[in-house]
Amino acid sequence: MSLDRRWYVLRSKPHKERALSQHARRSGHEVFFPSIPVRPVNPRASRVRAYFPGYLFLHASLADAGQSVYHWMPFSQGLVHVGGEPAPVADLVVRALQARVAEIWRAGGLGSPDWVKGERVVIRQGLFEGYQGIFDVRLSGSARVRVLLKMLNDRYVPVEVDADLLDKR
Secondary structure, eight states, X not given: OOSOOEEEEEEESTTOHHHHHHHHHHTTOEEEOOEEEOOOSSTTSOSEEESSTTEEEEEEOXXXXXXXXXXXXXXXXXXXXXXXXXXXXXXXXXXXXXXXXXXXXXXXXXXXXXXXXXXEEEEOSSTTTTOEEEEEEEOTTSSEEEXXXXXXXXXXXXXXXXXXXXXXX
């Protein structure tokens, strides 16, 4: 076995990340399937979802296994390519993602579960950083929320954002 193992991104068929991860592990592959807890509205719905829907990380030596193994693996759509070549992911990036996912699990999920409709918020990061608004609603089965952002002429515009980007104003 080669020592030239690197992390790669493996695409799954829609909603088959967990099945692909389990199959790859049973086949002897090292896999990182980032998943996070969610608070679904439907009590029968899964309480865990993919952090990157449709993707997981595979630690492998392509020189040893070849690329076709991953393309023809059940539930797989193959490796992610950039410029016609499988795109490796730096170990540092994968370790940072593993740490972030662990942090989310320790916190019980993304975002704060105690937002109240009408509560004043500010977006602390991203495209709408610094915008003030009013919390409207947590979107069912996800870590996203709808916020009414105060825009020009004091108009409020509904915007969907990740709940963990909000702070109380």
